[in-house]
Amino acid sequence: MxxxxxxxxxxxxxxxxKKKIAIMSGKGGVGKSTVAALLSIHLAKKGFxxxxxxxxxxxxxxxxxxxxxxxxxxxSIEGIEPVLSTKHAIRIMSIQFMTxxxxxxxxxxxxxSKVLRDYLAYxxxxxxxxxxxxxxxxTGDVPITVMQEVNxxxxxxxxxxxxxxxxxxxxxxxMARTMxxxxxxxxxxxxxxxxxxxxxxxxxxxxxxxxxxxxxLKIIAKIPLEEKLSTFCDSGLIEEYDKDFFExxxx
Numbered sequence: 001m002x003x004x005x006x007x008x009x010x011x012x013x014x015x016x017x018k019k020k021i022a023i024m025s026g027k028g029g030v031g032k033s034t035v036a037a038l039l040s041i042h043l044a045k046k047g048f049x050x051x052x053x054x055x056x057x058x059x060x061x062x063x064x065x066x067x068x069x070x071x072x073x074x075x076s077i078e079g080i081e082p083v084l085s086t087k088h089a090i091r092i093m094s095i096q097f098m099t100x101x102x103x104x105x106x107x108x109x110x111x112x113s114k115v116l117r118d119y120l121a122y123x124x125x126x127x128x129x130x131x132x133x134x135x136x137x138x139t140g141d142v143p144i145t146v147m148q149e150v151n152x153x154x155x156x157x158x159x160x161x162x163x164x165x166x167x168x169x170x171x172x173x174x175m176a177r178t179m180x181x182x183x184x185x186x187x188x189x190x191x192x193x194x195x196x197x198x199x200x201x202x203x204x205x206x207x208x209x210x211x212x213x214x215x216x217l218k219i220i221a222k223i224p225l226e227e228k229l230s231t232f233c234d235s236g237l238i239e240e241y242d243k244d245f246f247e248x249x250x251x
Contacts, residue, residue, distance in 0.1 A: 009121040010149050017051070017128040021184070021251050022146060022155040026172030027165050028137035031189035032158045033061035035223070036134035037238050039156070042246040044088035048129035051082060053119070054094035055146065056136035057105050057112055063096045067236025073097050078124035087239040093123050109141040116145050130251075139175040147179040154184040154251060156220060159208045161191055166207030173215055184220070184251055186212050191222035221245040 014020065023036040033056070040052045054062035063069045071083045073093065082091035095105060095115075107115070125131060133150070136142050146152070155176050159169045169186070176183050188208040194201045204225075212219050223229075223245050232241040 006117055006121050007149060010117065013121065013123070013125060014131075014150055017125060017131045019129065019153045019251065020131045020133065020150050022133040022135050022143070022150075022152055022181075023158060024135045024143060024155045024172050024176070025137065025158040025165075025169055026139055026175070027159070027168040028059075030158050030160050030165060031223070032056075032137075033065060033134050034229075034233060034238075035156070035158050035187050035189060036132050037062060037065045037233075038223070038241075038244075039246060040090050040130075040132045041088060041239055041241075042244050042249070043130050043132075044090050045244070046250070049091075049127070050088075051091040051093075051125045051128045051131040053123070053131060053133045054092070054096070055116065055119075055133050055142050057095045057107065057115065057142070058136060060094045060096040062092060062094050062134060064236060065233050065238045066090075066092060068092065069096065069101065069236075071097055076124060078126075079122040080119075081124050085239060091125060091128070093119065113141045113145045116142055117149060120146075120149055139172055143172075143175065144179070147176070147181050152181050154182040156184050156251070157186045157217075159186055159188055159211065161188060161203065161205035161207050161209075163205060163207045166211045169208075170211060170215075173211075173217075183215070183217060185218040187220050188222045190225045193225045220249055221247075 023032050025032050040050050044050045054060045066085050074081045082093045159165050192203045
């Protein structure tokens with residue numbers, strides 16, 4: 001199929017979605033997938049129809065969080081049908097649904113961009129209030145392609161409190177602005193630890209706060225380093241986790 005035809009298919013699919021929000025960082029290991037999942041659940045609890053696209057082809061994490069590693073999407077005349085999450089019927093798509101357990105996806109950049117565009121064109125999201133896109137680390141092929149092909153309503157940056165993370169997230173902020181994409185704010189993950197015995201709170205830095213101030217951004221949420229959240233994520237039960245760090249945030 002010609003490039004222009006594929007772009008037109010993507011445009012038509014995206015027209016049915018009211019808001020498209022990407023979760024980005026530039027840095028690996030900061031919890032982008034956890035944030036994407038928690039935000040999707042937050043919006044679904046508010047009564048919105050939500051899709052969640054795991055666009056990290058080399059390190060997909062979303063199926064594990066929802067306990068869906070062995071699920072397989074179905075095909076219809078509309079395209080590839082997303083898999084529905086158990087509790088909130090979030091429409092989820094991931095490359096992991098298409099690959100055997102433990103098998104690495106070994107692709108160079110051009111192949112990743114091609115498959116990404118195919119997913120954007122052929123996945124049948126239907127009509128959504130929100131599509132949350134979980135981006136891979138870095139500022140390379142996937143973010144570039146998403147920002148070029150999808151008319152994003154904005155990106156949410158995920159950071160930790162550390163200065164090292166802030167310096168890398170700063171590059172991602174500048175990339176988004178270079179691509180004329182609005183940065184909605186920062187989510188600080190692993191923000192602090194509260195001792196369950198004595199209640200003492202340990203904080204790990206001010207990098208995100210300084211970054212937000214520098215770029216005129218708001219801190220949307222601060223998510224703690226918490227054993228309970230980690231356990232629910234590892235068990236594939238993130239929909240059962242009872243805290244909502246996004247409160248009344250509606251992007």
